[in-house]
Amino acid sequence: MRVRFAPSPTGYLHIGGVRTALFNWLFARHYGGQFILRIEDTDEKRFVADATDDISASLRWVGLDWDEGPDVGGPHGPYVQSQRQALGIYQQHSEQLLEAGWAYMSFTSEEELAELRAASEARGHKAFRFRGPERDWPLEQQREVAASGKPYTIRLKLPLEGETRFSDLVRGGSEIVVQHEQLQDIVLIKKSGMPVYHFAHLVDDHLMGVTHILRAEEWVPSTPYHVVLYQAFGWQVPVFAHLPVILRQDGKGKLSKRKDDVATNRFWERGYLPEALFNYLALQGWSYDDKTEIMSRDELVSRFSIERVQASGARWNPEKLRDLNGIYIRKLSAAALAEQIEPFMVQAGLLSNPPSADEQAYLLRLVPLVHERLEELSQAPELLDFFFQAVRPGPEGYDPALLIPKKLDAAQTLSMLRAAHGALNIVEDWQSAKLEAALRDLSERLQVKVGPLFGTVRVAVSGRSVAPPLFDMLAALGREQTLSRLSLAAAALA
RNA sequence: GCCCCCAUAGUCUAGUGGCCUAGGACGUCACCCUUUCAAGGUGAAGAUCGCGGGUUCGAAUCCCGCUGGGGGUACCA
Numbered sequence: 001m002r003v004r005f006a007p008s009p010t011g012y013l014h015i016g017g018v019r020t021a022l023f024n025w026l027f028a029r030h031y032g033g034q035f036i037l038r039i040e041d042t043d044e045k046r047f048v049a050d051a052t053d054d055i056s057a058s059l060r061w062v063g064l065d066w067d068e069g070p071d072v073g074g075p076h077g078p079y080v081q082s083q084r085q086a087l088g089i090y091q092q093h094s095e096q097l098l099e100a101g102w103a104y105m106s107f108t109s110e111e112e113l114a115e116l117r118a119a120s121e122a123r124g125h126k127a128f129r130f131r132g133p134e135r136d137w138p139l140e141q142q143r144e145v146a147a148s149g150k151p152y153t154i155r156l157k158l159p160l161e162g163e164t165r166f167s168d169l170v171r172g173g174s175e176i177v178v179q180h181e182q183l184q185d186i187v188l189i190k191k192s193g194m195p196v197y198h199f200a201h202l203v204d205d206h207l208m209g210v211t212h213i214l215r216a217e218e219w220v221p222s223t224p225y226h227v228v229l230y231q232a233f234g235w236q237v238p239v240f241a242h243l244p245v246i247l248r249q250d251g252k253g254k255l256s257k258r259k260d261d262v263a264t265n266r267f268w269e270r271g272y273l274p275e276a277l278f279n280y281l282a283l284q285g286w287s288y289d290d291k292t293e294i295m296s297r298d299e300l301v302s303r304f305s306i307e308r309v310q311a312s313g314a315r316w317n318p319e320k321l322r323d324l325n326g327i328y329i330r331k332l333s334a335a336a337l338a339e340q341i342e343p344f345m346v347q348a349g350l351l352s353n354p355p356s357a358d359e360q361a362y363l364l365r366l367v368p369l370v371h372e373r374l375e376e377l378s379q380a381p382e383l384l385d386f387f388f389q390a391v392r393p394g395p396e397g398y399d400p401a402l403l404i405p406k407k408l409d410a411a412q413t414l415s416m417l418r419a420a421h422g423a424l425n426i427v428e429d430w431q432s433a434k435l436e437a438a439l440r441d442l443s444e445r446l447q448v449k450v451g452p453l454f455g456t457v458r459v460a461v462s463g464r465s466v467a468p469p470l471f472d473m474l475a476a477l478g479r480e481q482t483l484s485r486l487s488l489a490a491a492a493l494a
Numbered sequence: 495g496c497c498c499c500c501a502u503a504g505u506c507u508a509g510u511g512g513c514c515u516a517g518g519a520c521g522u523c524a525c526c527c528u529u530u531c532a533a534g535g536u537g538a539a540g541a542u543c544g545c546g547g548g549u550u551c552g553a554a555u556c557c558c559g560c561u562g563g564g565g566g567u568a569c570c571a
Contacts, residue, residue, distance in 0.1 A: 008571050043570055110569060126495040127567075153569055171499075172510095182497050182567095190569040197571050221498055221566040244500085245565070251505090253564080283506070283519095290508035291518050310507080312500045313564060320506065320520045330533075372533040439529090454529035466531045 001033030002210050005059075005066075006201060008040045009051030013058040015262040015316075016216065016246045016255050019281045023243055024214045025064045026282065026304040036208060037069030039080045040201060042194050052080075058264035062274050062281075063297060068208075076208040081200050090195040093203050093233075094154050094188055098139060102232035103188055105142040105152040106132040129184035131158075154189035156225065156232075164224040169212075169241035170309045178224040186225055198222060202229050205238060212239045214306070217313070218254075241306050244285040247315045255316055271344070271378030272321070276328040280321045284314045294327060326375040337371060338364045341380040348381035350388040362387075365476055369468035383468070387477060391463040391485055393492035398463035400492040405452035413456055414493040419446060420457050421486040430479050432471040439471075460489035 005021040007013065028035035037059070039052055056071060068074025078084055085091075097103035108116075113130065120128045134142055135157050146152055158180060165177045188199040195203070205213065220242050230237045245254045255262050261270075267277055275297070282300050283293060286309050295303065329337065342363060345351040351359045370383045393400040404413045423442040427434050439457065443450045454470050461482055467473060474482050 006571095010571075040571070046570065106569095113569085121495095124495085127497080129496095129567095155569095168499095176498070178497070184567095187569050192569080194569090196569070201571090216565095217499070218565055218571090224498095242499085247564075249505090251563075285506095287507055289518090293507090293519060310500095314507090315505060317505055317520070323520055326533090370532090373531065375532095436529090450529055452529095458530065464530090468531080470529055 001028065001031045001212060002036065002208070003028050003033060003212050003214055004036035004038050004205065004208065004210050006038040006040045006204075007055050008043060008046075008197075009048055009055065010043060010046040011048050011051055011257065012263045012265055013051075013055045014255070014257060015264050015267070015281075017055075018058065018062055018064075018264050018277075019246060019284055020214065020216055020243060021059055021064055022062070022278065022281050023286070023304075023309070025066075026300055027212065027214060027306060028067075029301045030304045033211075034067040035064075036074070036076075036210070037066040037079065038204060038208070039070055040197065041080060041082045042085070042197065042200050044192065044194060054265055061268065062264070063278055081195075081204065084200075084204065085194060089207070090189065090200055090203060091193070094195070094199070097156075097188070097232060098142075098154065100232065101139075102157055103154050104132065104135045104137065104139075104157050104185075105146055106134055106155045106185070106187075107145055107150050107152045108132055109151070127182075129182070131160075131185045135185060151191040153187045153191050155185040155187055156229065158183050158185050158225075158228060164227050166223055166227050166237065166240060168220070169239060169306050170243065170311050172311075176220065176223070183224060183228075198225055199229070202226055206230075206233070206235050210238055212241065214241045214243060217242045217245045241309065244310055244313045246284055247313045249316050249318065251315055254313075260316070269378070271376030271380075272325050273328045273332075273340070273377070276321070276325040279328070280324050284316075285310045294324075322375045329374050329377065330372055332371075334364060334367045334371065337374075338367045340377050341367065344378050344380050345384070348385070350381055350385055369472055369476065373468070386462045386464070386467075391461065392488050393463075398459065400489070402459045402463075402465055403456050403489055403493065405455050408452060410493045414490055416446065416448060416453055416456055417460060417486055417490040417493070420453070421483060421490065424474075424479075424486070425483060427479075430475060432475040435474050436471040456489075457486070461485045 003024045005017075005024050007017050007021075025035050027033070037056075039055070041047055041052075052070065059066075066072060068076065068079060070079045078087075094103060098105070108130075116130070117128045132155055135155070142152075161180060163177055163179045164183075165175045167175050186198055187196050189195050223240060223242075227237055247253065248255055248260060257263075268274075278297060279293075279295060279300070282295070282304075286304070288295065288303050288308070332340065338360070342351065342355060342360070345363060346353045346355060351363065355363070366384055366387055370380060373383060374380060391397060393403070403417070404410055408416075419442055420439065423438045424435065427438050439453060440450065443453045446453070455465065458467055458470050458473075459465055461474065461477060
């Protein structure tokens with residue numbers, strides 16, 4: 001079994017493209033087939049030079065590899081269509097169709113076509129199905145006009161009558177039937193000589209021995225053309241499986257580059273783990289059973305089956321992705337998480353670039369404090385910044401009013417802070433359990449509940465009311481910083 | 495407009511004629527744990543299985559129609 005992912009380098013790789021690639025990859029790995037990457041750069045107008053690199057890098061980041069492709073080579077290369085075009089592959093095959101009477105040279109220009117289309121619409125016919133007059137000319141006549149220098153395209157000579165049918169693995173094998181009167185003579189070769197998708201992908205799929213075509217649902221309407229073309233060549237029609245589109249969050253249309261944050265290369269900087277994205281994407285349009293959701297790459301490979309792919313579209317659900325990402329973050333070891341977080345800390349200016357060994361050690365020490373509070377790696381700096389920056393009450397810092405617990409006043413808070421300073425100051429062994437004992441003891445002596453006391457200390461030390469567990473925090477912060485921050489807080493209330 | 499596809503809670507889904515008083519997850523809410531926030535645990539609300547007809551002893555599951563949603567309609571992919 002051989003499958004492929006064939007993106008066109010018109011920009012960064014869309015997350016929906018990754019899902020398509022992922023299903024192809026899972027299919028190939030599950031059945032022990034080959035997964036091919038092929039670059040379809042036949043659109044000269046939309047070509048983006050570094051898009052191919054982005055596609056490769058994005059796929060690799062998510063954890064996909066390919067058996068044959070532009071950078072790894074293979075027996076059916078080259079794997080870039082512009083290079084195949086230079087070899088004359090498409091020209092040779094279109095010639096074959098021309099000779100066999102399955103295609104013809106069309107001399108109708110784009111301008112004329114636009115006029116015809118407009119006129120058709122003006123007459124109330126919204127469906128414009130073009131069939132060039134040359135479809136009935138002898139091939140020699142077509143060649144003569146072409147020889148005169150008139151630009152032309154090569155179009156499929158679609159049978160006027162009849163219908164074309166094909167089945168789809170995702171849609172339970174029931175046949176999709178399309179009447180030929182609904183179809184038109186599509187362009188196969190542009191006037192530039194470059195093939196169009198419908199032609200190029202098909203020739204390549206055949207030449208590369210692709211057996212199964214897993215692609216997005218938006219290709220269903222053009223599949224009849226492809227089937228006709230396979231028949232015209234006398235080639236075996238591959239098995240089709242059209243994957244459901246990923247819909248926008250509001251359900252209005254498919255994910256779009258313009259309206260949604262779908263650049264694969266941005267998920268890293270947004271704090272997502274590739275394993276989480278991989279797992280999430282596998283669940284967009286596919287499921288294993290009624291319970292299992294968290295699955296490793298290996299588990300996904302062994303469990304994947306095309307029969308369980310959903311036919312209906314799946315909405316993009318960022319909250320679910322976040323949840324999954326949190327689960328995968330919690331699976332990381334402290335050291336691994338520290339390593340993942342480091343770039344974000346550097347980026348935020350909390351660590352030097354590159355970080356010193358001391359900084360790295362300190363970060364590793366802090367990681368357990370935020371480990372299970374992280375849903376995105378990018379949240380780390382905001383959760384940890386006060387360990388690296390001065391914390392003070394006032395205009396440049398936190399609001400001193402935060403220090404005062406409910407039902408208490410400034411004077412009471414002040415004495416609490418002073419007492420806390422005193423109690424902590426005499427702790428000899430600066431570690432979490434000892435610090436906790438000291439403050440619990442203080443709460444009893446002061447006849448103050450633990451909540452307000454700890455809360456005030458938390459604000460004094462972190463500048464916020466929501467923070468990691470207090471005593472681990474104090475222990476990591478150190479005696480000097482803790483005591484000075486308590487003094488600063490007390491001064492603000494004095 | 496025309497063609498094609500799809501249709502279970504707000505979302506992702508399980509379910510392929512009786513195990514369904516429709517299961518799981520995200521999200522929401524409550525409680526427990528608890529120094530805050532998380533995590534974890536327990537529980538709740540939330541679906542007349544889009545609607546209407548059939549077929550059948552029996553339908554979320556099969557058939558038809560309708561409605562709704564999505565996709566396509568380029569010398570783009």
